[in-house]
Amino acid sequence: MLHKRSMFALIPLVILVAFFAGCAAKTTPTPTPSPSTGGNAITITVTAAGMAFDTNSILVSAGAHVTITFQNNDNGIPHNMAFYTSAAATTIIYQGARTTGVSTVTYTFDAPTTPGTCFFRCDVHPTTMTGSFIVQ
Numbered sequence: 001m002l003h004k005r006s007m008f009a010l011i012p013l014v015i016l017v018a019f020f021a022g023c024a025a026k027t028t029p030t031p032t033p034s035p036s037t038g039g040n041a042i043t044i045t046v047t048a049a050g051m052a053f054d055t056n057s058i059l060v061s062a063g064a065h066v067t068i069t070f071q072n073n074d075n076g077i078p079h080n081m082a083f084y085t086s087a088a089a090t091t092i093i094y095q096g097a098r099t100t101g102v103s104t105v106t107y108t109f110d111a112p113t114t115p116g117t118c119f120f121r122c123d124v125h126p127t128t129m130t131g132s133f134i135v136q
């Protein structure tokens with residue numbers, strides 16, 4: 001009688017162990033999404049030399065994670081890259097730190113999620129160093 005009762009007591013325990021073993025086997029680790037490895041990342045190099053950018057147009061996808069390597073080759077002269085929603089330069093998208101040449105800085109920011117033609121410039125030379133920041 002005592003032996004029979006022990007057997008019944010064991011059954012739920014066996015089921016419980018089997019249940020947890022099954023869960024563990026079926027559970028696979030879920031990869032953690034990383035913002036920097038999204039399919040919408042772009043890396044650009046822009047050079048400032050002779051008081052000018054080497055490009056007057058930068059094209060990115062909407063919402064792209066943008067990395068810009070900014071090379072300032074003008075010895076002793078500060079430049080930066082700043083991105084605005086329009087040429088009026090009233091609404092900042094991203095304002096890169098000024099850097100005095102010769103130097104290199106890296107800027108990272110997310111492009112607007114709405115397509116459109118925006119604007120970039122050097123804030124130190126806002127009338128001569130300008131370009132279109134095209135979000136598509």
Ligand SMILES: [Cu+2]
Pocket residue numbers: 078079080122123124125129
């Ligand atoms: Cu400048």
